[in-house]
Amino acid sequence: MMQEHFNNNYMESNRFPTAIFKEKIAKFDLKNINTTVGEYQINGKITIRGRTKRLFFNSTLKRVD
Numbered sequence: 001m002m003q004e005h006f007n008n009n010y011m012e013s014n015r016f017p018t019a020i021f022k023e024k025i026a027k028f029d030l031k032n033i034n035t036t037v038g039e040y041q042i043n044g045k046i047t048i049r050g051r052t053k054r055l056f057f058n059s060t061l062k063r064v065d
Helices: 002-010
Strands: 020-025 038-048 051-061
Touching (some): 020 051
Antiparallel strands (some): 020 038, 038 051
């Protein structure tokens, strides 16, 4: 019931059924990714309920076979 209230009254899921996140990994080159962990900054925009907000956060990536 709490999830239904959140979706119907706050998120208005019937009017805005999707959220969109578009991102770019700063200084990312697939050739430089190996089995060791590398830290990267993620820069992106998220759109929820027709409003867009910029997001910046750090991430770790490593190649796995």
